[in-house]
Each structure stands twice: as structure tokens, then as C-alpha cells.
Amino acid sequence: MDSSVEETVPETESVAFMKLALEQAKLALDSLEVPVGCVIIKGQKVISSGRNRTTETRNATRHAEMEAIDVLLEQWQKDGLTREEVALKFSKCTLYVTCEPCIMCAAALSIIGIKEVYYGCANDKFGGCGSILSLHTNSSRKVTCSGISKRKEFKCTGGIMASEAIALLRSFYEQGNPNAPKPHRTLVPRV
Amino acid sequence: MNGSVDETSVVSSEGWTIIHIPEKPPVLPHLQDTVEVLASAIEPKHADTIVRKLNHIAPLEGLRHVKRIRKTCLDGGKSQLFVILCLASGNDGDSNFVPEDVLELANTYQLSTFTTKVCKHAASTKEEWEEQCKLWPTSFHPPTYNIDGITGFSEEDSSAVFNFMKLAVCLAKSGTSVVNAAVIVDPSSRQVVASSCDQVLSCYAPRENTSKGSCSSNQAEGSSEVVKASNEAKQSYKDVCCLHPWGWLEQQSQVGPDSWHPLRHAAIVAIENSAARDRLLFPVSGQSPDFSQEDYKVFSPPHSSLKRQKINTNVKHDERMDHHRNDLLCDSTRPYLCTGYDIYFVWEPCIMCAMAIVHQRIRRVFYTFPNPNDGALGSVHRLQGERSLNHHYAVFRVSLPEEILKSEALATASKID
Numbered sequence: 086m087d088s089s090v091e092e093t094v095p096e097t098e099s100v101a102f103m104k105l106a107l108e109q110a111k112l113a114l115d116s117l118e119v120p121v122g123c124v125i126i127k128g129q130k131v132i133s134s135g136r137n138r139t140t141e142t143r144n145a146t147r148h149a150e151m152e153a154i155d156v157l158l159e160q161w162q163k164d165g166l167t168r169e170e171v172a173l174k175f176s177k178c179t180l181y182v183t184c185e186p187c188i189m190c191a192a193a194l195s196i197i198g199i200k201e202v203y204y205g206c207a208n209d210k211f212g213g214c215g216s217i218l219s220l221h222t223n224s225s226r227k228v229t230c231s232g233i234s235k236r237k238e239f240k241c242t243g244g245i246m247a248s249e250a251i252a253l254l255r256s257f258y259e260q261g262n263p264n265a266p267k268p269h270r271t272l273v274p275r276v
Numbered sequence: 277m278n279g280s281v282d283e284t285s286v287v288s289s290e291g292w293t294i295i296h297i298p299e300k301p302p303v304l305p306h307l308q309d310t311v312e313v314l315a316s317a318i319e320p321k322h323a324d325t326i327v328r329k330l331n332h333i334a335p336l337e338g339l340r341h342v343k344r345i346r347k348t349c350l351d352g353g354k355s356q357l358f359v360i361l362c363l364a365s366g367n368d369g370d371s372n373f374v375p376e377d378v379l380e381l382a383n384t385y386q387l388s389t390f391t392t393k394v395c396k397h398a399a400s401t402k403e404e405w406e407e408q409c410k411l412w413p414t415s416f417h418p419p420t421y422n423i424d425g426i427t428g429f430s431e432e433d434s435s436a437v438f439n440f441m442k443l444a445v446c447l448a449k450s451g452t453s454v455v456n457a458a459v460i461v462d463p464s465s466r467q468v469v470a471s472s473c474d475q476v477l478s479c480y481a482p483r484e485n486t487s488k489g490s491c492s493s494n495q496a497e498g499s500s501e502v503v504k505a506s507n508e509a510k511q512s513y514k515d516v517c518c519l520h521p522w523g524w525l526e527q528q529s530q531v532g533p534d535s536w537h538p539l540r541h542a543a544i545v546a547i548e549n550s551a552a553r554d555r556l557l558f559p560v561s562g563q564s565p566d567f568s569q570e571d572y573k574v575f576s577p578p579h580s581s582l583k584r585q586k587i588n589t590n591v592k593h594d595e596r597m598d599h600h601r602n603d604l605l606c607d608s609t610r611p612y613l614c615t616g617y618d619i620y621f622v623w624e625p626c627i628m629c630a631m632a633i634v635h636q637r638i639r640r641v642f643y644t645f646p647n648p649n650d651g652a653l654g655s656v657h658r659l660q661g662e663r664s665l666n667h668h669y670a671v672f673r674v675s676l677p678e679e680i681l682k683s684e685a686l687a688t689a690s691k692i693d
């Protein structure tokens with residue numbers, strides 16, 4: 086809604102990529118899905134995108150991040166890449182997602198070993214990158230004692246075009262029930 | 277690490293046990309809040325009189341769970357009684373505060389007082405209570421469960437639980453290596469809705485275990501016989517994905533995998549299978565907004581009256597399949613995700629899988645082996661206790677009798693670190 090803050094500063098790279106993620110979120114909204122979208126960037130190029138598909142699939146785990154990751158895994162395996170090569174590629178990827186990854190997606194992003202994540206609004210209910218759990222860091226965790234690979238950390242920055250992301254989510258829940266009473270006050274999630 | 281035992285554990289005659297894993301871990305005695313009280317040794321013959329007087333002149337307000345008298349056994353079979361006289365400090369924090377009447381009583385019976393600690397809050401679990409009593413005895417009123425059939429297992433229920441867990445164990449051991457397995461069950465019809473093994477390396481799960489297969493106890497027993505043959509002595513369980521989520525690069529298979537996917541843990545695939553079954557059984561074209569998930573509802577207007585339709589979870593799918601196979605089922609009979617369903621794991625799920633089953637609205641989770649590396653239901657995290665989540669499931673550990681563990685070559689699984 087009020088994007089004046091973003092508009093007064095020059096459009097940074099992160100804003101440009103977040104706009105693409107917001108485009109994905111809008112596609113979700115058009116399909117009556119919870120509007121969350123993302124893009125994956127490698128070498129300044131968009132190499133994958135995804136949007137929430139939980140209603141269509143009746144699979145509540147089909148979040149934007151999972152969709153975008155699956156696109157890459159399928160492509161890279163078709164190209165005949167080994168697991169090592171795929172892991173190396175993921176370690177050079179940056180994700181832009183309109184809402185803080187949930188606990189499941191944050192864990193998934195750590196498992197694949199993504200390099201960096203930028204998100205829009207925080208997710209106070211089940212955010213996995215600081216809101217409820219901090220799965221992008223090793224800090225609050227036991228050290229794994231087995232020899233097999235340890236938990237991978239990734240850099241995480243929130244608050245990129247958060248108000249746009251929130252506006253989309255609001256319009257989804259408002260259109261979901263046209264009879265819903267108008268709010269007396271506006272609920273602004275912590276960003 | 278093994279979660280905690282509370283009073284709701286159910287033991288079967290064959291040595292299976294169902295243990296409830298509560299939402300919050302038991303509090304260690306040194307972490308429980310305590311208050312200081314003034315106490316004294318007393319003669320047993322005066323005990324009744326003193327307690328009656330104290331209850332009148334210095335009732336232990338706010339400490340109703342604390343027993344007034346403590347009995348300590350001494351050497352030689354003798355015992356010594358102690359009584360709490362009053363709180364050691366007054367409301368104003370004055371540490372020398374002792375009511376006049378209590379001082380008088382202490383003089384009358386020539387009591388020599390000392391200060392000691394008691395637990396401030398009543399215990400919420402049996403373990404907490406046991407720890408409290410080491411400081412000073414308290415009383416414990418176990419919380420009553422049996423809400424919505426979430427806990428309280430009848431004999432029939434628990435034997436169904438054991439059979440479904442047997443099925444999960446069979447699946448986990450059915451490939452070339454031991455992996456995790458997930459079985460989604462509709463407890464109202466005792467039908468398997470979907471199941472899967474880990475598919476991070478696809479060669480582990482050659483057979484598809486989609487939809488409506490049901491496994492009787494006989495079938496489960498039969499396959500465990502097969503499993504006995506392929507017994508490997510030493511296991512590190514490194515192919516169990518939830519135990520080693522970051523190990524997908526190093527996980528080996530005897531045959532090279534044709535395809536692989538680092539996120540296809542058993543639960544993720546089982547959810548996918550159950551969603552596929554849902555679409556097959558209820559192929560309604562129009563998407564009702566009533567079914568859209570509330571996961572991001574935090575952003576909705578605070579006074580929104582959006583009430584999601586409550587779906588009857590007691591649908592007997594297979595009956596419906598028989599009678600209406602060619603009919604489109606009306607929306608009201610369609611299950612909403614896995615609402616009302618249970619899931620069985622051999623290993624406690626990792627945090628990714630544990631959150632996935634929150635999203636899919638699973639009602640109860642059963643697992644056998646704790647997961648010290650990334651277990652999200654008591655070992656490392658305790659997702660069932662995260663109050664901010666919009667859905668909560670009840671969690672149980674099903675411990676297997678020794679014979680089953682041995683026959684399944686899983687005897688070391690409960691000891692891995």
C-alpha cells in the first residue's frame with residue numbers, strides 16, 4: 086500500500102528481484118492461492134521461480150520455495166549433473182521470497198545449502214528465519230555428533246518491500262470472504 | 277533425549293508401549309521456581325496438633341500443592357518428621373518476617389527452625405513431581421487427558437497403533453538399506469491413506485505405496501519374516517534422511533541412483549501421495565475458498581469472521597469408493613488435507629518433516645526412535661509446543677519390544693547418537 090519509502094531510494098538489485106517475486110505472488114493470487122512468490126537468482130540471472138500451489142495440489146507443503154527448488158532439481162538432473170555439482174550450484178544461489186520462509190522451507194533451504202535469502206514481510210506465526218525458529222543459523226542448535234554433513238547456514242535479510250507483500254496477503258483474505266467486516270485497526274506484522 | 281514419560285503411557289501385553297511426548301519438556305528441579313520456607317523438626321506425637329494450629333495461623337496460601345509435613349527416614353529404621361511453619365519472608369520481602377503466632381508456637385514446642393526451599397508451582401507432569409519431592413514433598417494431580425480421543429487408548433486402539441507401527445517398520449527395512457518410513461492413517465476407518473519410504477535416493481523405494489492399501493497384522497508379520505533374512509549386523513542408519521538431512525551428498529547406495537531429491541523425506545512423499553489420493557477421490561473442479569489454507573491468516577483483518585468450514589473427519593473412504601465410485605463427491609464430504617489423520621514414523625521426524633505435517637493438519641504423530649540430530653518432536657526441537665503455530669498435533673513414542681527390534685535389525689537404533 087504505502088511504498089513511498091521504497092520509491093524514494095534508488096532501485097537496488099534486491100528490490101528489482103523482489104519485484105519479480107511479487108509478480109509470482111500475484112500469479113498465486115489470481116489462482117486463488119495464498120499469494121506468496123519467489124525467484125532464485127544465480128549470477129545475476131533468474132534461474133527459477135515459484136508460487137504457492139497449496140490449494141490446487143491439496144498439498145499444504147507446496148510453498149513457493151519448494152516449487153522453485155523442484156524446478157532446479159529437475160532441470161539439473163535432466164542436464165546430467167551429479168549430486169556434487171548440484172550442491173555446488175545451490176551454494177551460489179540467492180532466493181528472493183515475498184514472505185519469510187516457514188519452518189519447513191527454512192529447513193529445506195538449509196538442507197539444499199542455499200547461499201542467501203532475502204524476504205519481504207516476516208511470518209510471525211511460523212517463520213523459520215528468526216520469527217519462531219532461526220534455522221538459518223547454527224547458534225541455538227546442538228552440534229551434530231555424526232560424521233555426516235553438518236547443518237548449513239545461510240545469510241538472511243528481511244524487510245525487502247514488506248508492505249507490498251503484506252498488501253497482497255491482505256487482499257487475499259479480504260477477497261476470500263467478501264462479507265468479512267472491515268477492520269477497525271490495521272494489523273501490521275513485525276518486519 | 278528420549279522425550280519424557282508421563283502418566284499416559286500405555287503398555288501392551290507383548291511389550292509395546294505408547295508414551296505421550298508432552299508439549300513442554302519436564303522442568304529440572306534446579307530450574308523450577310522455588311520459595312523459601314521456615315521449617316522445623318517436630319515430635320511425631322505433636323504433629324497433628326501443630327499442623328492443625330499452623331493451618332489456622334499460617335495457611336500456605338498459593339502453595340496448596342506443598343505438603344505441610346515431610347517424613348525423612350533415618351538410619352536404623354527410624355524416621356523424622358519436619359513441618360513447614362510459614363514462608364521465610366513476608367509480603368514486603370522482609371526476611372525476618374515471622375508471624376507472632378508462629379513464634380509463640382515455636383516457643384511452646386521448643387522448635388529450632390531452619391530455612392529450606394519448596395517448589396513454587398504445582399507439577400504438571402509426573403517427572404516434574406518426582407523432582408519436586410526431592411526438595412520437599414508436594415501433591416500431584418495428573419491432568420486428565422482423553423480429550424477428543426487424542427490420547428486415552430483403548431485396547432483396540434493401541435493394538436491398531438502397534439500394527440500400523442509394525443507396518444512402518446516393515447517399510448523402513450524393505451529396500452536395500454534401512455531408511456525412514458511414514459504411514460498416514462485414517463484412524464476412524466483404520467485404513468492406510470498413504471505411505472512412503474525416504475526417496476532421497478529413488479532406488480530405496482522401488483514400490484509405490486500410494487493410497488488405500490491396508491495392512492492387516494498378518495501381512496505386517498509376514499513381511500517382517502522376509503525382513504529377518506536381510507539382517508545386517510552393524511547399522512549407522514546414515515540413509516535415514518531425517519537423521520541426516522544434510523547428508524544427501526554422502527549417502528550411498530549399492531546401485532547408483534537413477535534420480536534423487538534431497539528433500540524427498542518419507543513424510544514429504546507420503547503427504548504428496550495422500551494429496552494425490554484426495555484429488556483422485558474428490559475430483560471437484562471448482563476450488564472453494566473455504567478450503568484455502570489459513571497459514572498466512574496473521575495478515576487478515578483482526579476482526580475477520582472468516583470461519584473455515586469444519587469438515588467431518590469420520591468419512592469412510594473405502595465405503596464411499598464402493599458406492600460412489602463414478603460419482604463426484606460433494607464438497608462437504610471431502611477431507612480437508614489430513615485433518616483427523618495420524619502419521620507413523622520409524623524415526624522421529626526432522627524439523628522440515630515435522631513442519632510439513634503441521635501444514636497438512638495431521639492429528640496425531642507416532643514414532644519409535646528418537647532423532648538426536650534433528651528430531652523436532654522432543655529431541656532437538658519440540659514443535660508440538662510452539663504455541664504460535666495455527667495447528668497442533670499430539671505426539672507419542674511407540675517403543676517396540678526387544679524381539680521386534682532384533683528381527684528388524686534395528687536393535688541399535690535407539691542407541692545411536
Ligand SMILES: [Zn+2]
Nearest residue numbers: 148186187190
Ligand atoms: Zn514454507
Ligand SMILES: [Zn+2]
Nearest residue numbers: 518541626629
Ligand atoms: Zn525429514
